[in-house]
Amino acid sequence: MSTTTWTVTGMTCEHCVASVTEELSELPGVENVAVTLETGTVQVTSAGPLSREQVGAAVTEAGYELA
Numbered sequence: 001m002s003t004t005t006w007t008v009t010g011m012t013c014e015h016c017v018a019s020v021t022e023e024l025s026e027l028p029g030v031e032n033v034a035v036t037l038e039t040g041t042v043q044v045t046s047a048g049p050l051s052r053e054q055v056g057a058a059v060t061e062a063g064y065e066l067a
């Protein structure tokens with residue numbers, strides 16, 4: 001199990017949180033996604049480590065950017 005905290009720029013409301021959570025949840029092995037809107041951070045727990053490219057692509061897909 002691997003847990004990594006990423007910083008995402010551009011999230012402003014619960015809709016943003018839902019979009020990012022949905023896209024990140026689709027990555028292989030992801031078991032939990034916890035977004036903290038106040039700090040713009042996303043904690044992703046997955047079966048194995050995820051690359052910055054994978055996470056970045058999912059965040060971009062949602063319409064935001066990895067810091």
Ligand SMILES: [Cu+2]
Nearest residue numbers: 012013015016
């Ligand atoms: Cu929003």
